Amino acid sequence: xxxxARIVIGGILHxxxxxxxxxxxxxxxxxxxxxxxxxxxxxxxNSRTGIGGVIDRAIEFNWQLLPTLYAAAMPAGLVxxxxxxxxxxxxxxxxxxxxxxxxxxxxxxxxxxxxxELDVEADIxxxxxxxxGDETPILVLLDMHGNISPRxxxxxxxxxxxxxxxxxxxxxxxxxxxxxxxxxxxxxxRPTSAYARPALLLPAQSTATESPPLSLVHARAAEIKADxxxxxxxxxAGFAYADTPFTGPSIIVTTDDQxxxxxxxxxxxxxxxxxxxxxxxxxxxxxxxxxxxxAQIDGGPVILVDSADNIGGGTTGDGADALAAMxxxxxxxxxxxxxxxxxxxxxxxxxxxxxxSLAVGGKADNWHGQPISVSGxxxxxxxxxxxCELADNHFAAFYGNTVHMGRAAWLRAQGVNILLTExxxxxxxxxxxxxxxxxxxxxxxxxxxxAVAYRAAYMPIAAAVIEMDSxxxxxxxxxxxxxxxxxxxxxxxx
Numbered sequence: 364x365x366x367x368a369r370i371v372i373g374g375i376l377h378x379x380x381x382x383x384x385x386x387x388x389x390x391x392x393x394x395x396x397x398x399x400x401x402x403x404x405x406x407x408x409n410s411r412t413g414i415g416g417v418i419d420r421a422i423e424f425n426w427q428l429l430p431t432l433y434a435a436a437m438p439a440g441l442v443x444x445x446x447x448x449x450x451x452x453x454x455x456x457x458x459x460x461x462x463x464x465x466x467x468x469x470x471x472x473x474x475x476x477x478x479x480e481l482d483v484e485a486d487i488x489x490x491x492x493x494x495x496g497d498e499t500p501i502l503v504l505l506d507m508h509g510n511i512s513p514r515x516x517x518x519x520x521x522x523x524x525x526x527x528x529x530x531x532x533x534x535x536x537x538x539x540x541x542x543x544x545x546x547x548x549x550x551x552x553r554p555t556s557a558y559a560r561p562a563l564l565l566p567a568q569s570t571a572t573e574s575p576p577l578s579l580v581h582a583r584a585a586e587i588k589a590d591x592x593x594x595x596x597x598x599x600a601g602f603a604y605a606d607t608p609f610t611g612p613s614i615i616v617t618t619d620d621q622x623x624x625x626x627x628x629x630x631x632x633x634x635x636x637x638x639x640x641x642x643x644x645x646x647x648x649x650x651x652x653x654x655x656x657x658a659q660i661d662g663g664p665v666i667l668v669d670s671a672d673n674i675g676g677g678t679t680g681d682g683a684d685a686l687a688a689m690x691x692x693x694x695x696x697x698x699x700x701x702x703x704x705x706x707x708x709x710x711x712x713x714x715x716x717x718x719x720s721l722a723v724g725g726k727a728d729n730w731h732g733q734p735i736s737v738s739g740x741x742x743x744x745x746x747x748x749x750x751c752e753l754a755d756n757h758f759a760a761f762y763g764n765t766v767h768m769g770r771a772a773w774l775r776a777q778g779v780n781i782l783l784t785e786x787x788x789x790x791x792x793x794x795x796x797x798x799x800x801x802x803x804x805x806x807x808x809x810x811x812x813x814a815v816a817y818r819a820a821y822m823p824i825a826a827a828v829i830e831m832d833s834x835x836x837x838x839x840x841x842x843x844x845x846x847x848x849x850x851x852x853x854x855x856x857x
Contacts, residue, residue, distance in 0.1 A: 365465075365548035366425050371458055371495075373403070373431035374414050374470035375450050375487060376761055378508060380677030381476050381606045382844055383440035383836055384728060389449060394786070396435040396762050399453065403430040410763040411755050413470045413504045413525075416537020421468070424545055429464060431457040435761045437787065438677035447477040455490050466544050467491055467501045470537070473509015473524075474602035481607045481848060484509070488518035500547040504540045506530070508570065508602045512609040516558045520547060522615045524597035526581060528572045529791075529819040531755040543594060554594055557625035559633035560613040562853045563640050566839040567676050567814035568830070570600040576639035580614075580632055587628050592621050598632065603841055604676055606848050612636055640854055647832035647839070650688040656829060657808045658692060663826040664806040670814040671835025672731055674702075675757065678812070680787030682731035683724030684833040685810040686779065690737070695778040698801055699810040702727075702787035710741045710772035710783060717741045719774070723781060732834040739776030742800065747771040747784055749798035757791045757816035766795070773799045780806070790817045793824070 377387060389397075398406045408418045414433055421428055431454045436442075458464075469491070475483040484503070491501060505511070505524040516522060523540050526532055546552050565576075572581055577600060584596045597615040614632040618625040648656065650667075657665035672682035680702035689697040701724045713719045719741060722734035747768030754764065769785025780801050788795065790811040793803045803809060804824050811817040814837065822828075842856060851857055 365545045368426045368465040368548050369429055369461070369463070370421060370426045370544065371429045371431060371461065371464050371467045372414065372417055372421070373454055374433045374435070375454065375475070376435040376470065376472040376506070377442055377475040378438040378472055378506065378602055378677060379441060379474060379476040380438060380604045380836060381441055382604060383677055385440045386478070387436055387439045387442045387446065389446040391436040391439065392434045392446065392450070395437055396433060398433045400430055400457065403433045404428060407433060407763070411534045412761060412763060413533040413537040416534040417468050417470065417504070417541050420538040420541035424541065429461040438675060440677065442475060442477040444478045447480065447483065451487060451490060454487070455494060458491065458494055464495060464499060466499060466548055467495060468540060468544055470504045473505040473511055473599065474605045476605050476607060482512050482514060485512050485514040485518060488515060492518050500544065502540055502544050502547070504536055505597065507598065507600055509599050510601050510605055510607055510610045511558070511599050511613045511615065513558050516556050516615055520554045521595055521617050522556065522597050523595050524599060526572065526598070528570050528600065529757040529816045531757070531819055534755060552594060553620040554617050555620055555622040555625055556615055556617040557622065557629040558613060558615050559629035560609065560611065561633045561637035563637055564603045564611050564841055564853055564855065565600050566603055566841055567673055567837055568670050568839045571815045571818070575642035576636055579639055580636050583635060584632060587616070592618050592624060593628070594619055596628070604837060604844070606846050608848050608850050610849050611853065647830045650684045650831050650833055651691065653829045653831045654685070654688040654692050654694060654808065657827070658694060660827050664803060664824060665808040666817070666821050666825045666828045667808055667810045668828060668830045669810050669812045669833050669835070670830065671833045671838045672812045673814045673835070673837035674787045674789040674812050675816045676814065676837040678836045679727035679731050680812050681724045681727050682812070682833055682835050683735040684732045685831060686724060686781065687735050689779050689808070690777055694807060696780070696805060696807045698780040698782070698796065698806045700782040700784065700790065700795065700812065703783050704769065704785040707770050707772050707783045707785050710774055711744060711770060713741050715741055715744055723783065730834060730836045737776040737781070739774050741772055742775050743773040745771040745799045749794045751792040752794045753792055753820060756819055757789065771799060773801060789813055790821065792820050
C-alpha cells in the first residue's frame with residue numbers, strides 16, 4: 364500500500380553541447396531554475412513540467428514528499444565540475460538526511476556532461492543507489508534527447524521518457540512516472556529492462572516525433588505498450604552534439620519480469636529505427652535563397668528555420684546570417700530574435716523612439732557568423748518576462764510557463780523587426796514576440812532558432828516552412844564536429 368509513502372523527488376537537467384566553448388556554471392542554473400527543499404514543491408507544483416506532473420500525482424496519492432533540489436539550465440557547453448559537484452552534493456546530502464525512504468523519483472535529462480564526467484546521469488544514480496540500497500525503487504523521467512548508457516539502465520528500476528518532440532507531454536509523463544512508482548510500491552511489478560542502441564546519429568533536425576524515422580518507431584512502440592506485460596518503452600532520439608561513447612538513439616523497454624521479451628522488443632525497435640535512418644534528411648537552402656523564396660509566398664508568415672543556431676540545442680542564439688539576407692533583399696515585416704546583451708544596452712540607453720546605429724549578433728563565438736551593422740529606431744523596451752500562450756510547450760517542460768529573457772528591445776531596421784534579448788531564449792511560444800508588440804501573424808517571414816521545438820507554436824500560423832543552411836553549432840552536417848569519444852563506426856559519419 365503506497366498511502367503515506369516517503370518518496371524522494373528531485374532533478375538535475377542539462378542538455379550539454381560538448382563542442383561549445385563556454386562552460387555552464389551554477390549561475391546558469393540559478394538564472395533558469397534552481398530550487399531547494401520545500402521551495403521545489405511550492406515552485407514546481409501545478410507547473411506543466413515533468414517534475415510538476417510527478418508532484419501533482421504524488422499529492423493525489425497522499426505520499427509524503429521529500430524534496431531535494433530541482434536544477435535546470437538552458438542547453439549550453441560542458442557543465443563546470445564545481446557546479447555539478449555542488450548540485451550532486453546537495454541532492455545526496457538532502458537524501459541522506461531523510462532516510463529511510465520508500466522510493467526515489469527523479470527527473471534528469473540524459474545528455475548532461477560535465478568537465479570530467481561523460482555519463483552524469485549514471486553518476487547521479489550510482490550515488491543515489493549507494494545511499495538507498497538495492498531494494499528501494501528508483502524511477503527516472505528523461506528527456507527523449509538523452510544519450511543513454513547501459514550503466515544507467517542497470518542502476519534504475521524504470522526509465523521513462525517524453526514521447527513527443529516538441530516536448531508537449533512532459534507533465535503527462537511526470538504523472539505516469541508517479542503512477543508506475545505506485546505500482547512498484549505495492550509490489551505489483553517486478554521490472555526487468557532491456558537496452559538496444561543502433562549505430563546511428565540523428566541530427567536535431569531529424570528528431571521530430573511526428574516525422575520519419577521516429578514517427579514509425581513510436582507507432583510500433585504504441586503497439587508494444589498495449590502488451591500488458593510491458594511497463595514502459597523509452598524511445599530515445601539522442602543528442603548528437605554531446606561527444607560520449609553512447610551518444611545517439613537508444614531504446615529501453617521495461618517489462619514485468621519478462622527480460623527476454625523486453626530485449627526482443629528493444630532490439631526490434633532499434634532495428635526499425637536503423638532501417639529508416641535516411642528518411643528524415645531535410646533539404647536546406649542558403650539564407651539568401653531561402654529569403655528570396657519566402658518573399659514569393661503569400662498568405663502569412665513563412666517560417667525560416669535557422670536550425671544550426673538551435674538555442675534548444677545549446678547554441679548562442681546570435682547568428683545573424685538570416686538578418687543579413689532579409690536586409691539585402693529589402694524585406695518588409697521580417698522578424699528575427701537575437702541574443703545580444705550589448706545591443707540591448709545600447710537600445711535601452713537610446714530609449715523608446717530613439718535612433719541607433721550598432722552591430723548586432725555574431726559576437727558570442729566564431730561558430731555563428733559575423734555581426735551585422737544596422738541603423739534603426741527603438742520601437743519598444745521590455746523587461747523580457749512573459750507568460751506562454753501554450754500551457755504545454757517545449758520550454759514549460761523544464762522551466763515552467765513564465766519566461767525570463769532578461770531586458771529586451773524591439774529594434775526596427777529597414778523594415779525588419781529585430782527582437783534583442785539579454786539572454787538566449789528558444790522560440791517556444793508566440794508570446795515571445797507578442798509581449799513586446801510584434802504581431803506574429805502580420806509578419807511576412809519569421810526566423811526561428813530551433814530545429815523542431817518551434818513547431819507547436821509556429822506551425823499553426825505558418826504559410827510555409829523553409830530550412831536554412833546557416834552557420835552554427837547545431838549544423839545537420841555532423842561531419843563538421845571533431846568527435847573523440849563517440850563509438851565508431853556510426854551512420855552517417857562512416
